Amino acid sequence: MTEFKQRKLVIVGHVDHGKSTLLGRILMDFGKIPQEKIDKVSRTCQSRGIQLEPAFFLDALQEEQEQGISIDTTRVNFEFDGKRFLLIDAPGHLEFLKNMTSGASGAETGILVVDGYDGICSQTLRHLKILGVLGVANVVVVVNKMDKAGYSQSRFEEVAAEIRAHIEKEQKCLSVIPISALKGENLSQSAKELDWYKGLPLLAQLVEHTDAQCRLDSEEGAGEPFRMIVQDVYRFTDERYFAGRIVSGQISAGQKIFFSPSGKESTIAAIETFPATQKETAVKGDSVALRLKDQIFIERGEIISLPEESPEVNSEMEAKLVWLNSTALDWTQEYLLKIGTAEVTCRLEPAGNGGAVENIVNGDFVDVVIKTRTPVSFDRGNKGGVDKLVLCTTYETVACGSIKALSSHAGIKSAKSKNIVVESGFVRRQEHEHKHGHKGAVLWTTGLSGAGKSTLARALERRLFDDGYRVVVLDGDNLRSGICADLGFEPQDRSENIRRVAHMAKLFLNTGAVVITACISPYEKDRRMAEEIIGEEDFNELFIFCPVEVCQQRDPKGLYKKASGGQIKDLSGLNAPYQPPAKPKLRLDTSTVGIEAEVEAVMKLLHSKGIKPAPVGKEFVAGAKYNSGINKASQ
Amino acid sequence: MTDYLTHLEHESVFIIREAYKKIRNLGLLWSMGKDSTVLLHLVRKSFLGHVPIPLVHIDTSYKIPEMIQWRDQYVKDHGLRLIVGQNKAALDGGMGPDKGRLVCCGALKTQALLDTIKENNIGGLLLGIRRDEEGSRAKERVVSPRPEDGTWTYKDQVAEIWNHYNLHLPESVHMRVHPLLHWSELDVWEYIQREKLEIMPLYYSNADGKRYRSLGCWPCTGTIDSCATTLDAVVEEIRLTKTSERAGRAQDNVDAYAMQKLRSQGYM
Numbered sequence: 001m002t003e004f005k006q007r008k009l010v011i012v013g014h015v016d017h018g019k020s021t022l023l024g025r026i027l028m029d030f031g032k033i034p035q036e037k038i039d040k041v042s043r044t045c046q047s048r049g050i051q052l053e054p055a056f057f058l059d060a061l062q063e064e065q066e067q068g069i070s071i072d073t074t075r076v077n078f079e080f081d082g083k084r085f086l087l088i089d090a091p092g093h094l095e096f097l098k099n100m101t102s103g104a105s106g107a108e109t110g111i112l113v114v115d116g117y118d119g120i121c122s123q124t125l126r127h128l129k130i131l132g133v134l135g136v137a138n139v140v141v142v143v144n145k146m147d148k149a150g151y152s153q154s155r156f157e158e159v160a161a162e163i164r165a166h167i168e169k170e171q172k173c174l175s176v177i178p179i180s181a182l183k184g185e186n187l188s189q190s191a192k193e194l195d196w197y198k199g200l201p202l203l204a205q206l207v208e209h210t211d212a213q214c215r216l217d218s219e220e221g222a223g224e225p226f227r228m229i230v231q232d233v234y235r236f237t238d239e240r241y242f243a244g245r246i247v248s249g250q251i252s253a254g255q256k257i258f259f260s261p262s263g264k265e266s267t268i269a270a271i272e273t274f275p276a277t278q279k280e281t282a283v284k285g286d287s288v289a290l291r292l293k294d295q296i297f298i299e300r301g302e303i304i305s306l307p308e309e310s311p312e313v314n315s316e317m318e319a320k321l322v323w324l325n326s327t328a329l330d331w332t333q334e335y336l337l338k339i340g341t342a343e344v345t346c347r348l349e350p351a352g353n354g355g356a357v358e359n360i361v362n363g364d365f366v367d368v369v370i371k372t373r374t375p376v377s378f379d380r381g382n383k384g385g386v387d388k389l390v391l392c393t394t395y396e397t398v399a400c401g402s403i404k405a406l407s408s409h410a411g412i413k414s415a416k417s418k419n420i421v422v423e424s425g426f427v428r429r430q431e432h433e434h435k436h437g438h439k440g441a442v443l444w445t446t447g448l449s450g451a452g453k454s455t456l457a458r459a460l461e462r463r464l465f466d467d468g469y470r471v472v473v474l475d476g477d478n479l480r481s482g483i484c485a486d487l488g489f490e491p492q493d494r495s496e497n498i499r500r501v502a503h504m505a506k507l508f509l510n511t512g513a514v515v516i517t518a519c520i521s522p523y524e525k526d527r528r529m530a531e532e533i534i535g536e537e538d539f540n541e542l543f544i545f546c547p548v549e550v551c552q553q554r555d556p557k558g559l560y561k562k563a564s565g566g567q568i569k570d571l572s573g574l575n576a577p578y579q580p581p582a583k584p585k586l587r588l589d590t591s592t593v594g595i596e597a598e599v600e601a602v603m604k605l606l607h608s609k610g611i612k613p614a615p616v617g618k619e620f621v622a623g624a625k626y627n628s629g630i631n632k633a634s635q
Numbered sequence: 636m637t638d639y640l641t642h643l644e645h646e647s648v649f650i651i652r653e654a655y656k657k658i659r660n661l662g663l664l665w666s667m668g669k670d671s672t673v674l675l676h677l678v679r680k681s682f683l684g685h686v687p688i689p690l691v692h693i694d695t696s697y698k699i700p701e702m703i704q705w706r707d708q709y710v711k712d713h714g715l716r717l718i719v720g721q722n723k724a725a726l727d728g729g730m731g732p733d734k735g736r737l738v739c740c741g742a743l744k745t746q747a748l749l750d751t752i753k754e755n756n757i758g759g760l761l762l763g764i765r766r767d768e769e770g771s772r773a774k775e776r777v778v779s780p781r782p783e784d785g786t787w788t789y790k791d792q793v794a795e796i797w798n799h800y801n802l803h804l805p806e807s808v809h810m811r812v813h814p815l816l817h818w819s820e821l822d823v824w825e826y827i828q829r830e831k832l833e834i835m836p837l838y839y840s841n842a843d844g845k846r847y848r849s850l851g852c853w854p855c856t857g858t859i860d861s862c863a864t865t866l867d868a869v870v871e872e873i874r875l876t877k878t879s880e881r882a883g884r885a886q887d888n889v890d891a892y893a894m895q896k897l898r899s900q901g902y903m
Contacts, residue, residue, distance in 0.1 A: 072774045395803060
């Protein structure tokens, strides 16, 4: 019987050293290629006047066969000696490096193919190094085309010694094996032309070398720290399910769990499956849906662990990257970091270890410090396993890498000190909310000067206060006379102003308050930054709309008058940009709606999200009230 | 211990959940065949029995009639939402396999699919294609973005590293998501057997000793000789076969790169 676990190998190496030929030959020898496919490839080869090329079984694209190259990666299943193998073919050209990396990232063991005649070439070493970045530590080297190299033992030993010298320190070279892929020599059986080689043939060695990984897989995460990455939260019925994948360890119903980076805790009520049976335990690799005992708010991107072995939470991390794009790394640009299921905007800085930092392009390696806009959770080294990341521009993956070690300094975005460590363990937001009887939220107003943000904030504050809410107003002009007094109205100053207001709002939010901000916040990018700092669920964007002509008539602060007189050069909507929000939670046209109706509309929004104070004299029940409101809000 | 099919199942469920979270108006391209059947079951697995997305069927009007009957009955029995797409203009113009097999596939499948995507503002589709079906599918990614004209830029596909799929795309682009890409034909049958899934009777051998191994349009899809009248017998037959699955599909054999040509223009 075939064993359950699949042994995943990727075949890498320089262009034309015979990667696809090796794989095609193995498949052909083992009857894995249907006869009509062999016939089809034979016909194609004959019509080109070349001998049967086993690589064509894999290189199926017309351009690949015509030029005799592999453009893209593919993978095939293959059984040998009762073992289940996944063999991944990867292209060798530098231009197709992203394809090679896409293929190799699915592997546990690498087979590095080196041409015994030509010896080591540029992509041989690059591929070896990429396997290192991808965490593929075990490498089997095959010295191919021994027929062309005259089956020379001394040539083989020369190449073997050279490649051993280049194995990275985190990697292990399991063995070096002479073969001829084209002739099928020393693949499944020893070849008499290579009788000086005393080791087992390739396939037998592959079985041997993957046994340890296979045993480890069979343990299904036992003994590892538990990690589940949260993909989504479902609410198809009254129940809420937390869907995601276990990437490390195991978990059972009834266990206490911890969420990072939010720091929330809960207990697993059940591990749900379809058809309706419940599982007691779920293991590494499982896609699961958890039902929890408490109704807590969690979003995609969190990592679930046990409380005592939670992952790191930080906004800085050091990583080793391989760049996969022809556009060079830009140290001034923002990238999207994806790690686990989290996605967060970040910037890169050189790690400062003396490596090259100029013109990092496709195929280059670089050590960086990643600085994220908001803290993310991850693991360092291989412990826990959430340490693999990719960097994207809007539509493209431009780099991938592994987190090295927690960087020595930590802190939020622009912390200058190298000695700041984020503390935790204070009174939690849920406790504040429980005590005060209602959930917190941020109401972020945006609109032109004179549109009515402060007017609404004032009326709303009074109403919330009277209704028994804890409420805080952060008014733009007031803040600019104090905490933001050093800032002007240049785009970068406006951005810094929003960053500060967002962080202040977040501090109050964490005490369970309803926070109202009143800032023009004219730039979409800055509002998205605020949303990211505050959190999507708590951030309620209210577009206070009013035609600019009406604002000009109102002109409560005399700014429009000054602007038309030339005394102010950067009034949003007049002579500086104002970018209206695309999808605000509420849009209030203050030129037609009266203040009372505006306040009612916002109260309705809050109530629909379950943000209501507990009636006086009644005890607030966190779960029930909290949950019923959320159901409504997201339907 | 987790067996191999369960491993495949969990991987596919992860992909389906990623697509559902990230893609607006996701649909499931449903041909009623064995792969579509498994895919629909995996959608139910992903969403705890619910099917929160519509099924999309491209009806060329040349489908084997039993397929359409089975389709309508199944949708009715299970209360599913079905979108049927058809290139009526081409059919009115007399389009059929006699106009050339690839031309016909292009009009009645590819064009009908692209029109249906556009009309229904579909942001992405789950498709049951697998690597082991034929060479050009073997080179696919799990997530493959397609511009409005549906073309597949197979010479310059986006990187897809670990489980980080590229699901951010402009409005005009639709996504092809392939949760079964890593499954083999045998895996599909063994899974149908294990999960006891309802499957179309055309897959079983009839009184003449013939059955379909792959379902499609009647003018271009051949039967195979078989005595497999039960699911267990079909699984056993597939385990031992030496011929390929799509050997009965005429459009594949028009020329050496027929499927690549069809697929680069947006064929499924």
